[in-house]
Amino acid sequence: MLRSVKGVICQGPKLDFGYFLHASARAWLSAAVNQDVQIPAEKPRTVFRTNESNPANHAEQHEGQHYSIPLQEVKVVFPHGLPYRFQMQMKTFNESCLMVRKPALELLGYLKNTNFAHPAIRYVIYGEKGTGKTMTLCHAVHYCAKQDWLVLHIPDAHLWVKNCRELMQSSYNKERFDQPLEASTWLKNFKTSNDHFLKEVSPEELTLVHNLRKMVVNDWNGGAIVTTLSQTGSLFKPRSAYLPHELLGKEGFDTLDPFIPIQVSNYSQREFESCYQYYLDRKWLQHERASTEEGRNELLFLSNSNPWQLERISAYL
Structure with a gap:
């Protein structure tokens, strides 16, 4: 498999709800950033x-x-x-x-x-x-x-089998999964509609875990x-x-x-x-200091420019 x-x-320093900065981060930045400096109004x-x-x-x-x-x-x-x-x-x-x-x-x-x-x-x-x-x-x-293009998007491979089983339980879909077809064949139908796609794939093909491996085999073209x-x-x-x-x-x-x-x-x-x-x-x-140059530099330091860390830190401010 x-x-x-x-x-x-590693996670960055955590922020207490009553403070904008972790104390160590504030100390680190105090030597590099003048707290009295404000962003010029004319700065684009x-x-x-x-x-x-x-x-x-x-x-x-x-x-x-x-x-x-x-x-x-x-x-x-x-x-x-x-x-x-x-x-x-x-x-x-x-x-x-x-x-x-x-x-x-x-x-x-x-x-x-x-x-x-x-x-x-x-x-x-x-x-x-x-x-x-x-x-x-x-x-x-x-x-x-x-x-x-026909897009087969699997956000989570571990949940895929579970979702496919739920999909098969619908009487609407059971009527449409009536023609077994090899995975390599239906993947070639790269620009067909999703409805057409559902009509051509059998329930067994969708619910088998090993098809995840078959899908990454590049023995087909058109996609x-x-x-x-x-x-x-x-x-x-x-x-x-x-x-x-x-x-x-x-x-x-x-x-x-x-x-x-x-x-x-x-x-x-x-x-x-x-x-x-x-x-x-x-x-x-x-936060009142979030729009200052000091606040910007603090966020940069705490997040290390990591998108996930920046989003989580900003959520507290």
């Missing part, structure tokens, strides 16, 4: 939004900017595939915004230039915990959906295989491990090889500034 894991980074803000909502048009000039996905479109493209905390953020902000990041641009570039006459290419998204691997995958899924590595389900692996050969083991690595690795790292300076300005714009940062 393939095992998917992702690495873990980083452009953190783009009006370009079609992922097919995203390019280097959009890197670090947020683009909006209509909420009705989110329900269609990601019925179960968005991280829980991002869904909560959507409810809070009343909008769905994804940041255009370099790893996603790299992956979209590959997909745009794919020769579909050749065997499907495998892409493996990997990185440390909280760097944004899932959101990179979601950006790619949104691109494929906008291209009218692409994009996977992410997470720590869930991995046994006897160091918590700091996140590289493909560390997490997959020999059997899993040999099953995916050859593949193109896509590494997702912490925010770049531009991306951190964009996220910080976005949180300010959405009133996510409420």
Whole structure:
């Protein structure tokens, strides 16, 4: 079986509810930042939004900017595939915004230039915990959906079998799963509708765990295989491990090889500034010092530019 894991980074200092900064962080920054310095009123803000909502048009000039996905479109493209905390953020902000990041641009570039006459290419998204691997995958899924491709999105392989069993219990679906078909065959129907897809796959094919491995075999053409590595389900692996050969083991690595690795790292300076300005714009940062240069530097220090850490720290402010 393939095992998917992702690495873990140490959590930063925790914030007490009555304080903006951990004491040690405040001491560290006092030597580097003058507390009396305020952001000049005339200092221009980083452009953190783009009006370009079609992922097919995203390019280097959009890197670090947020683009909006209509909420009705989110329900269609990601019925179960968005991280829980991002869904909560959507409810809070009343909008769905994804940041255009370099790893996603790299992956979209590959997909745009794919020769579909050749065997499907495998892409493996990997990185440390909280760097944004899932959101990179979601950006790619949104691109494929906008291209009218058939997208088989499995957010959690461990829950997939359970969900498929529930799907089969519906009398509506039982009437449509009447023609057994090899997995490699239905994957070739890359641009068919979801309804047509449901008519062609037998219940047995969807509920067998071993089909997860069959889906990453590139003995078909007309599409692409994009996977992410997470720590869930991995046994006897160091918590700091996140590289493909560390997490997959020999059997899993040999099953995916050859593949193109896509590494997702912490925010770049531009991306951190964009996220910080976005949180300010959405009133996510409420503390009186959050909008000062000192507050910005404190968030940068505490989060180490890790997207997950920055979101969690900002939630207390």
